[in-house]
Amino acid sequence: MIPNFIGYYSLIFGLASSVIIFILSLKSYKIKIIDKKIFSLSFLQFFFVLTSFFSLVICFVISDFSNETVFNNSHSNKPIFYKISGTWGNHEGSLLLWLLVLTLFLFLFLIYSKDEVKRYRILTLVFQQVIIIGFFLFVLITSNPFNYLFPKPVEGLGLNPILQDPALAIHPPILYIGYVGASIIFSSSLAATVENYISKSWAKNIKIWILVSWIFLTVGIMLGSIWAYYELGWGGFWFWDPVENVSLMPWICLTALLHCILVLEKRDFLKTWTIILSIATFTLSMCGTFLVRSGILNSVHTFANDPSRGIFILSFLFFLVIMSLVIFFTFYQEKKEDYQKIYFLSKEVSILINNWFLMYFLSVILIGTLYPIFLEVISNQKISVGPPFYNKLIVPFLIFFMLFMSIGPNFRWIKETNIKNKFQLILFFFLSMFLSLIFLEKIGRTDLFNSLLLVASLHLVFITIKDFFSKKIHNFSKKISHFGFSLLILSILLNGIMSSEITMNLKVGDSFNFGKEKIFFKSLKNNKINNYQSITGHFIVVDDKKNIYEFEPELRIYDQPEVVTSEADIKTDLFGDKFLVINKIKGDEYFNVRYQIKPFMIWIWISTLLLVIGGSISLYKRYYEK
Amino acid sequence: MVKKVKLRIAFLLALILSIILSLFLILQSLEKDVVFFLSPTDIKNLEEIEKKKIRVGGMVKDKSVSINSNKINFIVTDFKNEINVSYSGSVPNLFSENKGVVAEGFLQDRSYFKAVKILAKHDENYMPPEVKEALGDK
Numbered sequence: 108m109i110p111n112f113i114g115y116y117s118l119i120f121g122l123a124s125s126v127i128i129f130i131l132s133l134k135s136y137k138i139k140i141i142d143k144k145i146f147s148l149s150f151l152q153f154f155f156v157l158t159s160f161f162s163l164v165i166c167f168v169i170s171d172f173s174n175e176t177v178f179n180n181s182h183s184n185k186p187i188f189y190k191i192s193g194t195w196g197n198h199e200g201s202l203l204l205w206l207l208v209l210t211l212f213l214f215l216f217l218i219y220s221k222d223e224v225k226r227y228r229i230l231t232l233v234f235q236q237v238i239i240i241g242f243f244l245f246v247l248i249t250s251n252p253f254n255y256l257f258p259k260p261v262e263g264l265g266l267n268p269i270l271q272d273p274a275l276a277i278h279p280p281i282l283y284i285g286y287v288g289a290s291i292i293f294s295s296s297l298a299a300t301v302e303n304y305i306s307k308s309w310a311k312n313i314k315i316w317i318l319v320s321w322i323f324l325t326v327g328i329m330l331g332s333i334w335a336y337y338e339l340g341w342g343g344f345w346f347w348d349p350v351e352n353v354s355l356m357p358w359i360c361l362t363a364l365l366h367c368i369l370v371l372e373k374r375d376f377l378k379t380w381t382i383i384l385s386i387a388t389f390t391l392s393m394c395g396t397f398l399v400r401s402g403i404l405n406s407v408h409t410f411a412n413d414p415s416r417g418i419f420i421l422s423f424l425f426f427l428v429i430m431s432l433v434i435f436f437t438f439y440q441e442k443k444e445d446y447q448k449i450y451f452l453s454k455e456v457s458i459l460i461n462n463w464f465l466m467y468f469l470s471v472i473l474i475g476t477l478y479p480i481f482l483e484v485i486s487n488q489k490i491s492v493g494p495p496f497y498n499k500l501i502v503p504f505l506i507f508f509m510l511f512m513s514i515g516p517n518f519r520w521i522k523e524t525n526i527k528n529k530f531q532l533i534l535f536f537f538l539s540m541f542l543s544l545i546f547l548e549k550i551g552r553t554d555l556f557n558s559l560l561l562v563a564s565l566h567l568v569f570i571t572i573k574d575f576f577s578k579k580i581h582n583f584s585k586k587i588s589h590f591g592f593s594l595l596i597l598s599i600l601l602n603g604i605m606s607s608e609i610t611m612n613l614k615v616g617d618s619f620n621f622g623k624e625k626i627f628f629k630s631l632k633n634n635k636i637n638n639y640q641s642i643t644g645h646f647i648v649v650d651d652k653k654n655i656y657e658f659e660p661e662l663r664i665y666d667q668p669e670v671v672t673s674e675a676d677i678k679t680d681l682f683g684d685k686f687l688v689i690n691k692i693k694g695d696e697y698f699n700v701r702y703q704i705k706p707f708m709i710w711i712w713i714s715t716l717l718l719v720i721g722g723s724i725s726l727y728k729r730y731y732e733k
Numbered sequence: 734m735v736k737k738v739k740l741r742i743a744f745l746l747a748l749i750l751s752i753i754l755s756l757f758l759i760l761q762s763l764e765k766d767v768v769f770f771l772s773p774t775d776i777k778n779l780e781e782i783e784k785k786k787i788r789v790g791g792m793v794k795d796k797s798v799s800i801n802s803n804k805i806n807f808i809v810t811d812f813k814n815e816i817n818v819s820y821s822g823s824v825p826n827l828f829s830e831n832k833g834v835v836a837e838g839f840l841q842d843r844s845y846f847k848a849v850k851i852l853a854k855h856d857e858n859y860m861p862p863e864v865k866e867a868l869g870d871k
Contacts, residue, residue, distance in 0.1 A: 449740065467755050474759050479767070489770035491788065496766035500758060610823045612800050619802075671826045690824055697800045701823040 111174050114162030115253035118203075121155035121210070122243040124148050129236045136229045145232065149217055152239075153210040160194075160207045163252050167194045172263050175254035176200060182265035184638045192276030193266045198400060198416075199252035201279055205396075206242050208280075208287040213239065216291055216316075223312060230298035231291075237430075238290050241423045249416045268639070268665040268672050274334040282327030282354065286392040288320025289357060292364070293389035296382050297431055301438045305382065310372035313385075315729050317368060321361045322722040328354050329715045336708075337675050344711065347497045352476045353395035356469060360388040363465040370455045373520055377455070379439070380462070386431045393424045398476075452523040457515025464508040471500045502556050509563040509596065513570040516589060531573065539565035552604050560600055567593035584725035591717025598710035605683075608703035614696055623651035626702055640664040644689050644698065646676075658687040684708040768837065773814040782840050789816060789846055790835040798830055809834060809846075820848040 128148045135142045166174045167190045170183045180197040181190055195204045213235045220228050246252070269275075295313055299305045331354070336344040345351060364384040370377045397420040449456065475492045482488050514532065543561040547553055571590035609621045618627040627647045634641040646658040661674040675688035683706035690699040770788040771779075789809055797808035805820045807830075818836050828834060828851060838848035 463751065467751070470755060471759055474763070478763060490767040491770070492763070492767050496762050499762050499766065610803075610821065612802050612805065617802070673826055688823070690826060692798070692800055692805065692824060692828065699805075699824050 108171060108173060110162040110165040110169075111171060111253050111255060114159045114166070115251070117155045117159035117162065118243070118247060118253070121152055121159065121206075122240065122247065124152040124155060125236055125240045125243060128152065129233065129240065132229050132233045132236065136226060136233070139225060141225055141229060146217060149210075149214050149232075153207075153214045156203075156207045156210045160203050163200055163203060164191060164194050167191060170263065172261070173256050173259040174252075175256050176252045178256055178260050178263045180266050181263040182638065183262060185266060185271070186637060188273075188276065189266060189271045192270075195279045196266055196270050196276075199246070199250045201283075202242065202246050202250055203252050204280060205283055205287060206239070206246060208283050209235070209239050209242060209290060212287055212291050216295075219315070220312060223308075224302065224304055227295075227298050227302045227304050227309075230301055231295040234294035234297050235290065238294065238427070241426075245416075245419055245423065249419050265638075265665070268663065268670045269338055272334060272338055274330050275338070278327060278330040278334060281323050281330060285320045285322075285324025285327050285361075286357065286395070288316055288323065289361065289389040289392045291316045292320065292385045293427075293431070296385035297434050300382055300435055303438070303440055305371070305378045307372055307375055310368050310381075311729075314365075314368050314372065315726065317361065317365050318722055318726040318729065321358075321365055322719055322726065324354070324358050324361060325715065325719050325722070328358060329712065329719075333712065337677060338672070344708075347475070347492075347494045349476045349479075350399055352472050353391075353398050356472055356476075357388050357391040357395065359465050359469045359472070360384060360391055363462045363469075364388060366458045366461055370458050374455055377459070379441075382435060382439070384462075386428075386435070390424070390428055390431075393420070393427065397421055397424055398480075450522040452518060454515070454518045454520045454523075457511065457518050460511055460515065461508075464504060464511070467504060468501055471497065502560055505596065506556070506559045506563045509560075509567045509593070512589065512593075513567045516585065517574070532570070535569040535573070536562075536566050539569060550605060557600065557604055560596070564593055564597040564600060568597055584721045584723075584728065586721075587724065588718050588721025591714045591721060594710060594714035594717065598707045598714060601707050602705060602711065605706040606704065608701065610699065610701045612692065612697045613700045614698070621702060625649045626700075628698070628700065638665060640666070642691070644700075646687055646700075648685065648687075648702070656685060658685075660687050660689045662689060662691060679709055681709065682706060770835075772811045773809060773816045774811055776816055776840065776843060776846075777814045779840075779843070782842060784839065786837065786839060786849075788835055788837045788852075789818070789848075790833070791815075793828070793830050793832055793834050795830050807834075809836065816844055816846050818846045818848050820851060822848075822850065824851050 128145055131142050131145055131148070135145065163174075163176070165171075166177050167181055168187065170177065170181060170190070172178045172181075176197060176199045180200075181193050185193070194200045213232065216231065216235070217228070220231075292313060295309075295316070296305075299309050299313075328351075331351070332344045335346070364381065367377050367381055367384060371381050397417065400416060400420065475496055479490050479492055482490060540562050543558060543565055547558055547561065552558075568590070571586065571593050574586050575590070607622065609619075611617075611619050613619070613628045615628055615631055618625060620626075625648070627649075629645040629647055632641075632643040632645070634643065640663070642662040642664070643659050644661075646660070648656040648658060650656075656678055658676040658678070660676040663672045663674060664670075665672070671691070673688050673690050675686055677687075678685040683704060686701075686703040686705055688701050690701075691697075692699050768786050768788055770790060773789065773791055776789065791809040791811040794808040794810045794815060797806075799806045803821050805824065807818055807820075808815050809818055810816075818838075820836065820838070835852040836846065836848040837850040837852065838846060841847055
C-alpha cells in the first residue's frame with residue numbers, strides 16, 4: 108500500500124526532473140556553461156527511479172497483492188529469492204529496471220566525462236534525456252507497475268515456473284545493462300556529430316562504454332543460453348529462435364563497433380561508419396525490445412499482449428531513428444583532410460573486412476527474423492525460418508571469416524610490409540588440415556562445410572595460442588578474446604557434429620540400449636517441496652567400460668500457476684555432458700525419457716567466458732590508463 | 734584527388750556487389766528453407782502433397798493419444814478436419830489432450846503426418862498464435 112504509493116509518485120517526480128534537466132541543458136548549451144544544478148538533478152532523477160524500483164521490490168517481498176503487477180506475477184508461498192527476481196520477471200517491472208539502468212548510466216556518464224568538451228557533454232545529456240522521457244512516458248502511460256487493485260486479492264497468480272531459476276533471475280538485469288549501454292553510445296555519437304567532435308579523443312572516451320555494453324550483453328546472452336540448455340529440456344543452447352536473434356543482432360553490431368572504434372582512435376578515420384554503427388546498435392536494441400515486448404514474437408519473454416504497448420515502442424523507435432538520421436545528415440561534415448592513403452595490407456583494412464563479414468551475418472539474421480513477420484502481415488502466410496537457413500548462409504562465410512581472423516589482427520597499422528611468420532601460418536594450416544582429416548575419418552563425418560569449418564577453426568585456435576608466445580604485440584585482452592572466439596566456434600562445431608541422442612517412452616523397470624551404453628529406469632520418488640510437487644526418477648547408465656552414472660531427473664508440478672517443468676540431470680566433465688530428462692505424457696505409466704550425449708559442452712561456456720575476460724581486461728586497462 | 738576518387742569507386746563497387754550477392758543468397762535460401770504452417774483443413778485442401786517440411790497446428794483430440802515404447806500417436810484437429818500424427822521423440826512439458834499443439838514434420842498423405850519435432854509452449858495460458866487462429870472460427 109504505502110510502498111505502492113511511494114513508487115508511483117517517485118516515478119512522476121522522476122519524469123518531472125527529466126523535463127527540468129532537459130530544459131536546463133538546452134539553456135546551458137546556449138551559454139556554454141554547465142549549470143551545476145544539472146548534476147544534482149541527474150542524481151535526484153536516478154534516486155527517484157531507484158526509490159520507485161525498490162518500492163516495487165518491497166511490494167513483491169511483502170506480497171502486497173493490492174498492486175496489480177504483484178498480483179499477476181507473484182504468490183505468497185514462492186521462495187523469497189524468486190519474489191525479488193519476480194520484480195523484473197514481468198513486463199512492467201522489467202521496464203522500470205530498464206529506466207533505472209538508463210538513469211544510472213547517464214549519471215555515470217556525467218561523472219566520467221569531466222575532461223570532455225562541455226557542449227558535447229550537454230548534448231549527450233539532452234539526447235539521453237529524450238530517451239529517458241520516452242521511457243518514463245511508456246512506463247506511466249501503457250505499463251504502470253503500480254496499478255492499484257481494490258478490493259485487495261487474497262492470493263497472487265504466481266510467476267511462470269520456468270522463470271523460477273537462478274540463471275534467469277539475473278539474466279534480464281545483465282542483458283539490460285548491455286542494451287542500455289548502447290543508448291549512451293547512441294546519444295554521445297549524435298552529440299559528437301552535432302559538435303563535429305568525432306575524433307581520437309571521442310573514440311577513447313566512448314570505447315569504455317562500448318566495452319561495458321559488449322561485456323554485459325555477452326554475459327546476458329550466455330546466461331539465457333545456459334538457462335535454455337538445462338531448463339527447457341531440449342539439450343540445445345541456441346535455436347535460432349527470433350527472440351534469441353534479437354539479442355544477437357545488437358551483439359554483432361556492437362562487436363563491429365568495438366573493432367572499428369580502434370581505427371577511429373588510432374588512425375582518425377571510418378568516422379561515418381562509426382556513427383552509423385552506433386545508431387544501428389541502439390536501434391537494434393530498441394527493435395529487440397519492441398519485437399519481444401509487443402507480443403509479435405511469442406515466447407517466454409512475452410508477458411502480456413497489449414497492442415498499445417507495441418504501438419508506443421514502435422512510434423518511439425521511429426521517432427528516434429528519424430531524429431538520428433536528420434541529425435546525421437544535417438550536421439555531419441566531412442573534413443577535407445580526412446583522406447589518407449590506405450594500403451591493402453594493414454590493420455585498418457583487415458578491421459574493415461571483419462566489419463564487412465559481421466554486417467553480412469547481421470543481415471542474414473535480420474532478414475531471417477523479420478521476413479516471417481512481414482510475410483504474415485502482407486500475405487497472411489505463416490512460415491518459420493529455422494536453423495538450416497542460418498547454417499547454410501552463415502557457415503560458408505564463417506570459414507573465410509576465421510581464415511582472415513588468423514592473419515588480419517597481426518597486421519600493423521598503416522602498412523604491413525611483409526606478413527610475418529608466413530611459414531608458421533602455412534605449417535599450422537597443414538597441421539590443422541591433417542588433424543581434421545584424421546578426426547573426421549574416425550567419427551565418420553565428411554561433409555564439405557563442416558570439414559572446412561573444422562580446419563579453419565583449428566587453424567585459428569593454433570594461431571591464437573601461438574600469439575600468446577609472441578613477444579612483439581602486447582595486447583593481452585585481444586589475444587584472450589580472439590582465442591575465446593576460436594575456441595567457441597570449435598566447440599560449437601564439435602558439439603554439433605558429435606552430439607547424439609535418443610528418446611524412448613519407458614515405464615519403471617524398463618531398460619534400453621543406446622550405442623555402447625545401457626540405460627535402466629530404476630525407480631520413482633514423490634516429494635512435496637515448497638510451491639511444487641516433485642517427481643524424481645532414478646536412472647542408471649552403464650557405459651562400455653562399466654562406468655556407472657546415476658541420474659536423477661526431476662519433474663516439478665507447480666500449483667500456482669499449474670505448470671509442469673522438467674529439471675534435467677546433467678553430468679558434466681571436460682569432454683562432454685550426459686543429459687537426461689524425463690517428461691510425463693499421459694496417465695502415470697509412461698515417461699518420455701530423453702538421453703543425450705553432448706560433447707565439449709562446457710567449452711562453449713568457458714570460451715564465452717574467455718571473450719568476457721578479454722573484454723574486461725581491456726576495460727580495466729582503459730580505465731587504469733586514464 | 735584522382736586516387737581518392739578511384740578508391741571511393743572501388744570501395745562502392747565492392748560494397749554494392751557484396752550487398753547484391755548476399756541479398757541473392759539470402760533470398761534464395763529463404764525460398765528453400767522456410768517451413769510453412771498449415772491447419773488440418775489446409776492440408777485437406779492441398780492440391781498436391783510435397784516432400785517439404787511443414788508445420789501442422791491444432792488441438793490434440795480428446796482420448797486420441799496412444800503411447801508405446803518408441804512412438805506416440807495422436808490426432809490433431811481444428812474441429813473441422815483432423816489428421817493422424819505419429820511421432821517418436823521428446824515431447825514438451827505441456828503436451829496433453831485437449832491442448833494446443835504444433836508439430837513439425839513431413840506429410841505422408843492427406844490424413845497421415847510424420848512429425849520430427851513437437852514444439853514447446855511456455856505456459857499454460859499460452860496458445861501458439863497459429864493454433865489460436867486455426868481454432869478462431871470454431
